[in-house]
Amino acid sequence: MTRSAIELPVTGEDRRIARLAALAIGLTLAEAAIPSPVPGVKPGLANIVVLLVLLQYGWRAAAWVSALRVLAGGLLLGTLFSPGFWLSAAGALTSLLVLGLARHLPGRHFGPVSVSVLAAFGHIGGQLALAGAWLLPAAALVKLAPLFAAAALVFGAVNGVIVARLLAAPATDRRQSAPCIPQ
């Protein structure tokens, strides 16, 4: 009997993305436990990780982390392929597109807070667009839109400040961004 083994080469970057995605998934799960007065208004803590990854490792890594976060978050919360999952995916997708554009803003004038707020607006914009096209009549969403936009502004700014502080912290405190050493 011949031993057959399929070798999937795992690079250091794969491990790093997996670890960061795990962190984002953990935050998604923790956030799902936070009660919210309005369905859909959430702090979006996992976006902190996505934004950090974007600023440190580029857009491709951020897209991987975000996609893995949405997929695994859906699996773990039991919402995979439910409407909530697709809303989450639409938000993550538009947010990534906005991130791709926003990171080209001149860094001298625009910090992580700008990028985070823009991404938060992109996130809620994508979700509202899908919900309006698919789930709810647009007229019903119009009444909720200001609430969602206000939440995006507040949570986007707060997350941006958190990212700015994490980036400004001494390197020894940033274990998540330390180079990955394969065992």
Added chain:
Amino acid sequence: MLRAGDFVVLAAGGTLVGALALWAWGGSRGDTAVIRAGGRIVQTATLTHAQRFSVAGPLGTTRIEVEPGRARVAADPSPRQLCVKQGWLTLAGQAALCLPNQVSLEIRGRHPTHDTLGY
């Protein structure tokens, strides 16, 4: 931590939220009260000065009050008093229906809006 552009983005975001709130929640204030009995318009009144109307229906008389900027059904012989309990109507598109007595009060603005949403 915050750079100049960040304040611009935050201000733009705040403006966007404010504009959205105005657009979505403002609602246009009505300027005309339309009173119907049995489906036919019996009275149209501008919401500029206080007026009172009495409209006859199958059950009795419905009294309607108009004041600057608002109007209400003040009294109605209907058993459940739903249209009376609605209180003052101010926004274009709002309506109070006194169904058993077949009297309705509707507020109209410059632009016709949805009176209800069904889905």
